[in-house]
Amino acid sequence: MSTTLAAPQPLLALDGISLSFKGVKAITNISFAVNEGEICALIGPNGAGKSSLLNVINGVYKPDEGSIRYQDAVRRAMHPQWAARRGVARTFQNIALFKGMSVLDNVLTGTNLKVKSSWLEQVFNVGRAPADALAQRQKAERVIAFLKLQPWRNSIVGSLPYGLQKRVELARALAAEPQLLLLDEPMAGMNADEKAEMSRFIRETNREFGTTIVLIEHDIGVVMTLSDHVVVLDYGKKIGDGTPDEVRANPEVITAYLGTKH
């Protein structure tokens, strides 16, 4: 008897997305799908529209045209709270952490979405609040251990080197137990060793939790080894979409972005 493996299903599908700022087009008619469990890289030169697209996916920007399917719902636009409650988490190009707080406290802020207790229960630490607090703490500690951040769990984030701050940002996003993780240049400003380490953490997150990941990255070497799927943007338009090998061989991508054959 033969068994057939189920084809991967898109978790996210963008259909004809366009976005402009005061009449200036940042994204023009972009469509692509991200399969459940894949690592998808968005690449393209500065100003190509990559960050704007992440902001469309998590609902911060409302597209002028098009629709987005996430899980089983098709919407004209995502809404940030709706997206967050359905498992979309993101990190930012410029680290957005509470710099005066400890690593543990920053990671704890990522666990807030799933609390069951009311605001009043939390203020007086009664009812469901103590169980929530314990569960949040355990979740944060698990993520800190997973990303090997224990030596710095009580350190003030602002005092840490840049590469570690980026890892703390990843930890906070993972504490929300995302189904779809959006990473905006997770390796920006890192040296080769730090990039290799961050790549490992991203791959382990994907494998261990099955998290679907969409990331923006400028280092083509990293993109080609880390990603299952690459989408290439140029001046707000999609010029490539496929496996790393397909994108590498795409003449339009070579001309517009890669410059030379790699």
Ligand SMILES: Nc1ncnc2c1ncn2[C@@H]1O[C@H](COP(=O)(O)OP(=O)(O)OP(=O)(O)O)[C@@H](O)[C@H]1O
């Ligand atoms: N909030 C905004 N207001 C006005 N214009 C914007 C805004 N955000 C982005 N843009 C413009 O939209 C275009 C796409 O920008 P975006 O930041 O999405 O590109 P990017 O590919 O992420 O670039 P980078 O690699 O430099 O981060 C650019 O021309 C940018 O100037």
